[in-house]
Amino acid sequence: MAQEVHLDSSVGYALKQAAAALRTAMEAELEPLSLTVTQYACLELLGQRPGLSSAELARGVFVTRQSMQAVLQGLQERGLLSRSATAPQGRALPTRLTAAGTDLLGRASRAVAGVERRMLGDRSPAEVVRLRDDLAACAAALEGPAAQG
Template sequence: MSDARSAGDAEGAAGADDSDLARRLGYVLKQAQSALRSRMDGALRPLGLTVPQYACLELLASGPLTNAELARGAFVTAQSMNSVVTSLQERGLVAREDVAPSGRRRPAELTESGRALLAEADGSVRRIEAQMIEAIAGRDADRLVDDLSAIAEHLPSADQG
């Protein structure tokens, strides 16, 4: 991140503290998401992973999934997920059939190398999550997760109106 961008971000955050924007739920959620994404980027980069690649590996840990299922779970487009899966496949972390067993669906699955890298990456991400929970020490982290999940379930997606 450039110094100019950092300074601009800091000014924007400082300016937000002077208004009610700093108390707006959407704004604060975006700040938290941005901080989490930045920390995850930094932790995953030495492992050669991006956040979407990590999300893909994490989702595949439960079993084979199609690109569409992975895209929904990782909050990216199907086209973006295709690139993610292809790059992971080229690294031998994910496997999928060259020819679809039926139709066009070619579910991807983790390889042993993918499982090993996921275990390492997951340790880094869990340490970041533990730091997030430290920030609310004495409060109920499970309740926060439940409340955020309720918010996400209550708001329809943009295409649902």
């Protein structure tokens, strides 16, 4: 007999609730900047790691390569990023933020940081580190060898 999942005690369900609430709050803060959560995540990655390819960005933002192409095209049309016309090696075109992209990223990062502060409330720095480490361990456990079987 399969064990029943009780939503009121399910860690997975609570995690899904937190993820949905976080996304909704981020969307509300990013909407006045005309950014989606995915566009923001793309800008944030490029701000921290200039020159990433679209495939690397897709993996980092958790979208398909096809979806990332549309995101990059939209951001490039807005003048927020630039892409080389030719690849320095292979086929991957490195992507970088423009000055306008860097400016918008700064405003968006401040907005998202405010959402995270609200989410974490009055938790101590040690509690925040523990939460982050616990969530990373959960993700690693599902990505490990046992997850393949």
